[in-house]
Amino acid sequence: MKLRSHIPLSFLILLVFILSACGDAKKLPVLGPRTTETVKNADGTTRVDTVFKTIPAFSFLNQDSVNITQDKFKDKIYIADFFFTSCTTICPTMHRNMKAIFEKYKDNPEVMYLSHTIDFKYDTPAVLKKYAQKLGVDDGRWQFVYGIKDSVYKIAEKDYLVAVIEDTTAKDGYIHQGWLVLIDKQKRIRGAYDGTDTKQVDQLMKDIPVLLAEDKK
Template sequence: MKLNFSLPLSFLFALAIFVSSCQNNKKLPILGPREAVSVKNEDGSMGVDTVYQTIPAFRFLNQDSVYITNDQFKDKIYIADFFFTSCTTICPTMHRNMKTIFEKYKDNPEVMYLSHTIDFKYDKPSVLKKYAEKLGVDGNKWQFVYGSKDSVYQLAERNYLVAVMEDTTARDGYIHQGWLVLIDKQKRIRGAYDGTDPKQVEQLTKDIPVLLAEDKK
């Protein structure tokens, strides 16, 4: 089930800028909360700098029963999402679309993928492994990860700005938003795309090289 939860106003505002700026294919905006801080310049004067929210350090078990951390994504851009293997609503569509992007950029060592299960009861590493194999994914570029409810849910809502929840009244027991979230090499959010919408997935495909080009300028 797709959620229609209200996102923070700062995120919606940034997202509007994002849609507009993508049309120019110059530089993607930085999304999410930000804070102005005082800094001391080299000449001793005081100035103001902007500190953006970043994805914090994490540690999860992957589909190979190996702990992975944010170190695996150092100097990489990556696409993150939240799903569960028994999902019969939006997850299959999300991951079919994500697989298309995976195939397009699978030879690029700077692009990775990170899927967090929100089913902390059933989706242990062995289940994630079977899911990855069924999807036709192997290797280390696409990580499927399992963690405790608190660690995954807090990361989703506080840092990726994706709403997830356990709901016994829902068809599959969980509900969540279907964002594919684009993260840059500085661990900042640079785009959020509806993984069930072909047009937005196509835009994500186009935005990946735009983001990669930033570090080469």
């Protein structure tokens, strides 16, 4: 089920940045909370630097029962999302659209995908393996990962800024947002797109080469 309430305030702020950046085709904004720090220069003077939020270190089991960390995504950009294999609401649409992106950039080794299951009871690595095979994307570039509830829900809400809820009254037992979150090579959030909205998915496809081009300059 698509989450329409309990949207984190921080993500509403992200949407403002996204809307304001739509006309900028040269560089994507860096999204999410940020802080400042005072840095001392070599000549003894100081300057104030902006410190952007980054995705922290993580460790999850993938569909091959292999433990993966951020090292898997070193020097890559990637698209992250939160789903569960038995979802009958937004997940099929999200992953159909995400597969279209996967196919478009299948020849680019710098682009990867990371899908976190929020169903900690059923979606074991073996179940994720079958799901990846059925989707036709089980080649290593798209990682499907499993973890304990606390670790997955924490990284979703505090770091990717995506709301996920276990709700026994919901149709499939869980409620979550359908964001596809674009992460750069420095682990920063550079975009968030509704995975069920064709126009936003199209924009994500256009933003990928913009982000890749940053490292070429």
